[in-house]
Amino acid sequence: xxxxxxxxxxxxxxxxxxxxxxxxxxxxxxxxxxxxxxxxxxxxxxxxxxxxxxxxxxxxxxxxxxxxxxxxxxxxxxxxxxxxxxxxxxxxxxxxxxxxxxxxxxxxxxxxxxxxxxxxxxxxxxxxxxxxxxxxxxxxxxxxxxxxxxxxxxxxxxxxxxxxxxxxxxxxxxxxxxxxxxxxxxxxxxxxxxxxxxx
Numbered sequence: 376x377x378x379x380x381x382x383x384x385x386x387x388x389x390x391x392x393x394x395x396x397x398x399x400x401x402x403x404x405x406x407x408x409x410x411x412x413x414x415x416x417x418x419x420x421x422x423x424x425x426x427x428x429x430x431x432x433x434x435x436x437x438x439x440x441x442x443x444x445x446x447x448x449x450x451x452x453x454x455x456x457x458x459x460x461x462x463x464x465x466x467x468x469x470x471x472x473x474x475x476x477x478x479x480x481x482x483x484x485x486x487x488x489x490x491x492x493x494x495x496x497x498x499x500x501x502x503x504x505x506x507x508x509x510x511x512x513x514x515x516x517x518x519x520x521x522x523x524x525x526x527x528x529x530x531x532x533x534x535x536x537x538x539x540x541x542x543x544x545x546x547x548x549x550x551x552x553x554x555x556x557x558x559x560x561x562x563x564x565x566x567x568x569x570x571x572x573x574x
Contacts (some may be wrong), residue, residue: 392396394455395463404528409457409566412539415514419443422507431504435556439504439549442482446542449453453535457522461530471534479541486552496564501554508550554560 390398391406399406421485423443425435452469499509519539525531554561 384442393456393463394465395460397460397463404417404521404525408518408525409454410519411514411521412450412454412457414519415482415511416447416454418507418511418514419447419450422504422511423447425504425507426479428503432556435504435553442549445478448540453538456532456535457525463562471532471538472536473537476534476541479538479545482546483541483545486548489555490548490551494563495566497551497560498564500548501561502559505550505554505557505559508546508553512543512546512550515539515546519543567571 389401391401392398393504394403422472426439426443449471452470455469456471459465500506501509518537522531522536522539526536551561553559
């Protein structure tokens with residue numbers, strides 16, 4: 376792919392073109408979906424920058440660096456599929472497969488080996504990298520919801536929704552794993568007893 380000009384003025388009327396030439400409104404569900412995937416990818420880029428900051432545990436730096444780079448590439452693939460008009464295809468079309476989902480599940484299982492089972496919900500946070508991963512998780516859930524909405528209107532490959540579903544789980548586990556490896560605090564949700572609430 377070669378990009379020779381950044382602005383084209385073709386979107387000035389509030390419409391854009393999908394791969395395949397179909398013209399759609401910029402606030403259509405499909406554009407919202409791949410735009411949110413792009414937002415998620417950008418947040419993971421910020422997480423990668425945070426991962427490279429001074430003070431990052433060497434194990435975290437290497438492992439999360441590889442994981443985040445792979446994930447960002449897959450999100451570009453996923454966004455490219457969503458940005459393609461239904462029924463259209465082109466040479467070297469990107470794919471998101473069951474093998475990609477299985478890879479995420481493997482990463483989750485490997486990180487879970489280092490973590491104690493949760494007995495309560497945790498508050499999003501930890502250190503900076505973990506907090507960014509929690510934000511990414513919530514954006515991922517929004518992307519997933521938009522893809523589900525889109526799938527009720529137009530054909531959407533089932534693997535895309537499954538991948539985003541599994542990725543949001545993975546980002547939660549990655550955040551916990553980073554917190555553990557960095558020796559940072561993990562705070563559980565403290566339920567306020569009903570009797571102690573002021574009326």
